[in-house]
Amino acid sequence: MIGPTPYSSQQLANWLAERVGFEINVTFSRAMGQPVRGQRKGKQWELRLHRAFEQAPEDVLESLGRWLRNGRRSKQACERLDQWLEETIYSQRTPRKTARRSGKGEVYDLDDSARDLWDSFLESRLAPDQRPHLEWGQRQPSRSRGGLRLGSWDAHTNRVRLHPVLDDSKVPYWFVRTVLVHELLHAAYPPIRDRGGRWCPHHAEFRRQERAWPDHEKARAYEREHLPKLVRAARALGRR
Numbered sequence: 001m002i003g004p005t006p007y008s009s010q011q012l013a014n015w016l017a018e019r020v021g022f023e024i025n026v027t028f029s030r031a032m033g034q035p036v037r038g039q040r041k042g043k044q045w046e047l048r049l050h051r052a053f054e055q056a057p058e059d060v061l062e063s064l065g066r067w068l069r070n071g072r073r074s075k076q077a078c079e080r081l082d083q084w085l086e087e088t089i090y091s092q093r094t095p096r097k098t099a100r101r102s103g104k105g106e107v108y109d110l111d112d113s114a115r116d117l118w119d120s121f122l123e124s125r126l127a128p129d130q131r132p133h134l135e136w137g138q139r140q141p142s143r144s145r146g147g148l149r150l151g152s153w154d155a156h157t158n159r160v161r162l163h164p165v166l167d168d169s170k171v172p173y174w175f176v177r178t179v180l181v182h183e184l185l186h187a188a189y190p191p192i193r194d195r196g197g198r199w200c201p202h203h204a205e206f207r208r209q210e211r212a213w214p215d216h217e218k219a220r221a222y223e224r225e226h227l228p229k230l231v232r233a234a235r236a237l238g239r240r
């Protein structure tokens, strides 16, 4: 863990430097135009970050580290960063301040959907007070062109959030539930560190549990087939 938020620029710089293998100098700013600005000067990175990074969840910082190491080649890391920036900075909210949203959507109720999982599929791994809060993300148009993050689990707030594009009668219930299960498994089988000290959210035990879910393969096929449609629908959200 990097430590309790807010992180100081020095803490964040040290934490990132350890992962990236360069010296890093971090300054925070409130400028909205470019929330992440990096300049490499020899062996040193000058990193200017929006203040919201003081409270960024750890997986976002991991993504930032991967982006520093590999640039745009880290497709997943870039997507995670983009998604988080969109949620927190572009909508002018910090994670702390976001009010809890409801799991009751227009079509699907996430609390209903999870009710039977706690004692069956999740085998009581999450005591009632450890169960994540379940919520739908805000119905607003996404800026994403390629991928789409259909769900997320925030370890700091223990919240599972599903993308509102799934709250649609055209999306099958079993698919929504499989996305929900994936995120709940993150809470039940939290990330572990690999031998290099890096956090792995999708470690072997996680994958094993995920494969044990009966609709897992079917859902992967569904996602492959329907992702472009979902991305388009997400871009049009709230405009209908």
Ligand SMILES: [Zn+2]
Binding pocket: 182, 186, 201, 202
């Ligand atoms: Zn995951």
